[in-house]
Amino acid sequence: xxxxxxxxxxxxxxxxxxxxxxxxxxxxxxxxxxxxxxxxxxxxxxxxxxxxxxxxxxxxxxxxxxxxxxxxxxxxxxxxxxxxxxxxxxxxxxxxxxxxxxxxxxxxxxxxxxxxxxxxxxxxxxxxxxxxxxxxxxxxxxxxxxxxxxxxxxxxxxxxxxxxxxxxxxxxxxxxxxxxxxxxxxxxxxxxxxxxxxxxxxxxxxxxxxxxxxxxxxxxxxxxxxxxxxxxxxxxxxxxxxxxxxxxxxxxxxxxxxxxxxxxxxxxxxxxxxxxxxxxxxxxxxxxxxxxxxxx
Amino acid sequence: xxxxxxxxxxxxxxxxxxxxxxxxxxxxxxxxxxxxxxxxxxxxxxxxxxxxxxxxxxxxxxxxxxxxxxxxxxxxxxxxxxxxxxxxxxxxxxxxxxxxxxxxxxxxxxxxxxxxxxxxxxxxxxxxxxxxxxxxxxxxxxxxxxxxxxxxxxxxxxxxxxxxxxxxxxxxxxxxxxxxxxxxxxxxxxxxxxxxxxxxxxxxxxxxxxxxxxxxxxxxxxxxxxxxxxxxxxxxxxxxxxxxxxxxxxxxxxxxxxxxxxxxxxxxxxxxxxxxxxxxxxxxxxxxxxxxxxxxxxxxxxxxxxxxxxxxx
Numbered sequence: 239x240x241x242x243x244x245x246x247x248x249x250x251x252x253x254x255x256x257x258x259x260x261x262x263x264x265x266x267x268x269x270x271x272x273x274x275x276x277x278x279x280x281x282x283x284x285x286x287x288x289x290x291x292x293x294x295x296x297x298x299x300x301x302x303x304x305x306x307x308x309x310x311x312x313x314x315x316x317x318x319x320x321x322x323x324x325x326x327x328x329x330x331x332x333x334x335x336x337x338x339x340x341x342x343x344x345x346x347x348x349x350x351x352x353x354x355x356x357x358x359x360x361x362x363x364x365x366x367x368x369x370x371x372x373x374x375x376x377x378x379x380x381x382x383x384x385x386x387x388x389x390x391x392x393x394x395x396x397x398x399x400x401x402x403x404x405x406x407x408x409x410x411x412x413x414x415x416x417x418x419x420x421x422x423x424x425x426x427x428x429x430x431x432x433x434x435x436x437x438x439x440x441x442x443x444x445x446x447x448x449x450x451x452x453x454x455x456x457x458x459x460x461x462x463x464x465x466x467x468x469x470x471x472x473x474x475x476x477x478x479x480x481x482x483x484x485x486x487x488x489x490x491x492x493x494x495x496x497x498x499x500x501x502x503x504x505x506x507x508x509x510x511x512x513x514x515x516x517x518x519x520x521x522x523x524x525x526x527x528x529x530x531x532x533x534x
Numbered sequence: 535x536x537x538x539x540x541x542x543x544x545x546x547x548x549x550x551x552x553x554x555x556x557x558x559x560x561x562x563x564x565x566x567x568x569x570x571x572x573x574x575x576x577x578x579x580x581x582x583x584x585x586x587x588x589x590x591x592x593x594x595x596x597x598x599x600x601x602x603x604x605x606x607x608x609x610x611x612x613x614x615x616x617x618x619x620x621x622x623x624x625x626x627x628x629x630x631x632x633x634x635x636x637x638x639x640x641x642x643x644x645x646x647x648x649x650x651x652x653x654x655x656x657x658x659x660x661x662x663x664x665x666x667x668x669x670x671x672x673x674x675x676x677x678x679x680x681x682x683x684x685x686x687x688x689x690x691x692x693x694x695x696x697x698x699x700x701x702x703x704x705x706x707x708x709x710x711x712x713x714x715x716x717x718x719x720x721x722x723x724x725x726x727x728x729x730x731x732x733x734x735x736x737x738x739x740x741x742x743x744x745x746x747x748x749x750x751x752x753x754x755x756x757x758x759x760x761x762x763x764x765x766x767x768x769x770x771x772x773x774x775x776x777x778x779x780x781x782x783x784x785x786x787x788x789x790x791x792x793x794x795x796x797x798x799x800x801x802x803x804x805x806x807x808x809x810x811x812x813x814x815x816x817x818x819x820x821x822x823x824x825x826x827x828x829x830x831x832x833x834x835x836x837x838x839x840x841x842x843x844x845x846x847x
Contacts (some may be wrong), residue, residue, distance in 0.1 A: 369843060
């Protein structure tokens, strides 16, 4: 963070000390480097675009197939995709993701606050354990969790959301721990002097200050649950509770694939994630935290 | 009266060491434990205990039972000792799956890290507009939910898809002819954005004076990358490699949607083999044991990750 802030100053200082830096001997070399970089970026950009291009074109093509071609423009695919159970699947995904987000973010915020501000036995080892868990892809525990849920009769949407909450919990704790650590403690001390209770301090002082961090944690939890495929596939037994990704899988496994509808549905299912990231980049211009970005 | 009692108690609380009074009772030089901590930590601890620690231990127990998905042993399963382990040792599909997992994970890591680094470097030197567009595309690919990405890649690489028509032979099915390569490329495609963003942030933190100094000494771009940029970014590269490795190791969605582990066992990485044993072939206990192998691998790598992160807590 601090380094990022000083960066423009350094840049300016470098330019001041070598005012002719850009035009002097290295100038030809420099334009060559820019050219090579641009060519590389265009090639990679085009290659990365290809699968997306098909998805977008097929979604508005009334005669869509796997071939990449000029579409016969229609919006019927989107209508079809939403009519054939698509709306329900998206709503189920929304419920699943919201429950998981609410649970994980609440638990992570409270735990992170206690870990930063309170004296807790074995705090160090516990934090290392949390960091360890951020690296463990917890979906590999799907079989034991399935067996537990079968025994408890829990194979439905809300218990699945609880497991998804756990899969994002360690990273959210870690993220919020780092965020709360950076908040000034003076305000809380002042409130304590005024005899504010712990819950008052949390709600009136810590919550508003930590809101951007909590927002980032919530976004991580939501994206994690919204995108999960194996968890709802295994842990939700009722077909009326099918979520978006499982619906895509079922469409694809059907004997006659409606390419256009499936492409349209995949886009509809992906759009919330793009919107969330777009909103996030507006909210946290500058020193933002992407998964792993602040782990180093 | 009460005040006198209190005063008396206070004097009684003083012990003397070497003639000096020593206060007993709560220490004031450090914060006391608070009961609120239990309430605050409670939900997180309960969730981690119930749905991580317990299932992780349960997974190891299940691996040594005769649990099935359906039938009599679905509810009344027993401990069968090392029976499953013996099957595992002679299971050539398992070892095939293990090596497929290795190829898939390593291929993904190398591809994602190399391409991610190239893109991060190119974004720094290239023109702004080109960078915004190309970088934007790569980031969108990364954000795309795994299942949508898998479907797009399936459609692109299957017979009659985009790749076939670009190569001029519409019936070419690259997904069937070189499935492992295709899923590795698809996985790289969906991870590069993350690597690029992380490395981009890392590159911004390299002091410009250092690179400027190297240029003064007429170091080539190649030299300053290997001798300056890379050594400074080494911790970041290490942690990124581990994250991509673990994400690839546990990949399920991408491959399951694209090939379901096939054709044959060509893309049958451990998470898929475990799932199939459990939920397709009815053999939950054996699936759990295969999953345990994965848990062990992930644990070792995650421990390396904790060490490499060098956090002070």
